[in-house]
Amino acid sequence: MALKKTPTADARCGTRRGYQAHRSRGERACRACTDAHGAYGAGWSARHRRLSAEVERLRAELAVAERGRDAAAEGMREVAELLTDLAARLNND
Numbered sequence: 001m002a003l004k005k006t007p008t009a010d011a012r013c014g015t016r017r018g019y020q021a022h023r024s025r026g027e028r029a030c031r032a033c034t035d036a037h038g039a040y041g042a043g044w045s046a047r048h049r050r051l052s053a054e055v056e057r058l059r060a061e062l063a064v065a066e067r068g069r070d071a072a073a074e075g076m077r078e079v080a081e082l083l084t085d086l087a088a089r090l091n092n093d
């Protein structure tokens, strides 16, 4: 990899946009921009971990809800069969 140019400072230094500006000028980033970029990455990782955990929690909740729905559907089928049997017995009396 070729050595990158020495960073030139601009008003965006110390921000993510400053970091991106260094990159688009083909420079390595200055310290303030490198720190800002690292902090953003760390924040992104933390958000990603939180959201992944939330997705897992919701998947587990959905699985529980689906089992409940299946049990309810089974219960309704059983009640419907009992009603059908009762109706048949009434008609046969």
Ligand SMILES: [Zn+2]
Binding pocket: 007, 008, 009, 010, 012, 013, 014, 018, 019, 022, 029, 030, 031, 032, 033, 034
């Ligand atoms: Zn900078």
